[in-house]
Amino acid sequence: MKQSQTLIPTLKEIPADADVTSHQLLLRAGFIRQNFSGVYTFLPLGKKVLNIVEKVVREEMDAIGGNEVLMPALQSADLWRESGRWDKMGPELMRLNDRHEREFVLGPTHEEVVTSIVRDEVKSYKQLPLTVYQIQTKFRDERRPRFGLLRGREFIMKDAYSFHLTDESLDASYQAMYDAYSRIFTRLGLNFRAVIADSGAMGGKDTHEFMALSKVGEDTIAYSTASDYAANIEMAEVYDNYSPSTETLKELEKVSTPNKKTMQEVADFLGHPIDKGLKTLLFKADESFVLVVTRGDHEVNEIKLKHVLHVENIELATDEAARELLGADFGSLGPIGVSEDVQVICDLAVKAVANVTCGANEDGFHYVNVNPSRDFGEFTYEDIRFIQEGDLSPDGKGTIKFAEGIEIGQVFKLGKFYANQLGAEVLNDQGRAETLTMGCYGIGVSRTLAAIVEQHHDDAGIVWPKQVAPFALHLIVVNSKNDEQVALGNALYEQLQAAGIEVLYDDRKERAGVKFAESDLIGLPVRVTVGKKASEGIIELKERKSEEKEEMTIDALMAYVKTI
Numbered sequence: 001m002k003q004s005q006t007l008i009p010t011l012k013e014i015p016a017d018a019d020v021t022s023h024q025l026l027l028r029a030g031f032i033r034q035n036f037s038g039v040y041t042f043l044p045l046g047k048k049v050l051n052i053v054e055k056v057v058r059e060e061m062d063a064i065g066g067n068e069v070l071m072p073a074l075q076s077a078d079l080w081r082e083s084g085r086w087d088k089m090g091p092e093l094m095r096l097n098d099r100h101e102r103e104f105v106l107g108p109t110h111e112e113v114v115t116s117i118v119r120d121e122v123k124s125y126k127q128l129p130l131t132v133y134q135i136q137t138k139f140r141d142e143r144r145p146r147f148g149l150l151r152g153r154e155f156i157m158k159d160a161y162s163f164h165l166t167d168e169s170l171d172a173s174y175q176a177m178y179d180a181y182s183r184i185f186t187r188l189g190l191n192f193r194a195v196i197a198d199s200g201a202m203g204g205k206d207t208h209e210f211m212a213l214s215k216v217g218e219d220t221i222a223y224s225t226a227s228d229y230a231a232n233i234e235m236a237e238v239y240d241n242y243s244p245s246t247e248t249l250k251e252l253e254k255v256s257t258p259n260k261k262t263m264q265e266v267a268d269f270l271g272h273p274i275d276k277g278l279k280t281l282l283f284k285a286d287e288s289f290v291l292v293v294t295r296g297d298h299e300v301n302e303i304k305l306k307h308v309l310h311v312e313n314i315e316l317a318t319d320e321a322a323r324e325l326l327g328a329d330f331g332s333l334g335p336i337g338v339s340e341d342v343q344v345i346c347d348l349a350v351k352a353v354a355n356v357t358c359g360a361n362e363d364g365f366h367y368v369n370v371n372p373s374r375d376f377g378e379f380t381y382e383d384i385r386f387i388q389e390g391d392l393s394p395d396g397k398g399t400i401k402f403a404e405g406i407e408i409g410q411v412f413k414l415g416k417f418y419a420n421q422l423g424a425e426v427l428n429d430q431g432r433a434e435t436l437t438m439g440c441y442g443i444g445v446s447r448t449l450a451a452i453v454e455q456h457h458d459d460a461g462i463v464w465p466k467q468v469a470p471f472a473l474h475l476i477v478v479n480s481k482n483d484e485q486v487a488l489g490n491a492l493y494e495q496l497q498a499a500g501i502e503v504l505y506d507d508r509k510e511r512a513g514v515k516f517a518e519s520d521l522i523g524l525p526v527r528v529t530v531g532k533k534a535s536e537g538i539i540e541l542k543e544r545k546s547e548e549k550e551e552m553t554i555d556a557l558m559a560y561v562k563t564i
Ligand SMILES: O=C(C[C@@H]1CCCCN1)Cn1cnc2cc(Cl)c(F)cc2c1=O
Pocket: 085, 089, 092, 093, 094, 108, 109, 110, 111, 140, 141, 158, 159, 160, 202, 410, 440, 441, 442, 443
């Protein structure tokens, strides 16, 4: 491609509202432009990289028996009523009416559509297992679109769906997808981890998220220093090596703690470290209340709590509810003396405490020398706290460290929910109708492109891994007024392309300094400069990543390009 004939609108300055590197560089290097909040145009270079990412995804989906389809973005509201999500989803679901006032959604995902197609077209177990996938535009009206392509309101996703009669068949497809995702992200040059994840509103059984490690990632990963254990922090289990304390139990005592509310205030007032205090929080779990107790230095993990309680919604109760139920507000709650109908759950770490402090369910009073097994009524121990760095890894190997990650993919064992809701069933080998079970598998294709830039850049600009670069080589003529340089540039352009090299040829009438700065921004793996020594048949080759430069003859260049 000749730059005199394409569109690569570079920017010298960092755009004001671009806060992360990938957003800044994709804008400055002329790969994308924002149309409006959360909605982008892929310009020629951006579209070429998008095509490359999609090509890798297609190859790996096809290799595991995926059938590519293309479902509509426009979806009938009726399907979403059948699944129950028309009413369940909030403002994130983009809804619209057609000229006949019929209701539609702009698809954020395609469980309903794909299940309706399989319901209508798949009648026999002989047609299973079936995996279909698409690479298609999704719409989600994010409250706060940000970070460019990392969180847009219109974005490109590969979403795949598999259909089965048995869990074994689903497990096989899940594993095949898991392995294909690992191949895809490896081929794209990403440093990623597959982590145990929470299925959120999707329900179902197992799910893993694929996280590109990056400081700008919104998710936190807990991983072991000595094994391949890795989990989204929402799900990371705590290794239960807690044993009862050997401390002598002291006499329980109620003390006045005037206006001491927070764990730290109470601990300081009573003169003990914060981990010798118990934190008691009242939660509303669906329609009932639960009293949750953790060590003072631990935090309640509400996702774990939701799983333990098997509820849909979990939220902190209000002060009013606490006062009504327990007689005090959040500053002085405790599990001692609560009525039988309030469920009490203690985190595992509470097993090992002795002679600690907790609220007395009376504003301005606490108990000291509390020992749960002696002083609490009915309660259970559960793993309900967030894991912390330095904790033992739940597989017993090594300790836990945290990292930030960008969620670029997720695989789900969805189960039978959507097939149930939409009536997707087949006749099994006994001729009896059976409901299908499903898996669903997503990759954020446009988000992945941004994640690659987050992991591959330097101060001068993007440094594309060679397998995803929009072109293999950047050919630059230094002085476009010099006939010899232009002649050699033109000749090399033809010769390199004839050798099968994808070349971006900067043939513009621009100052050399501008051309080099833009070339560093765009970040192609190799740059060939035709300059003063053109008359001697000598060019300069520069490798973008190492920034190493080398002068060489045309023949040497043609030999070199066979290796890239
Ligand atoms: O999309 C998934 C599950 C999988 C992910 C892999 C590919 C297939 N879908 C989860 N999810 C996320 N955000 C959503 C936003 C809206 Cl507004 C919605 F209506 C539905 C969803 C929704 O279902």
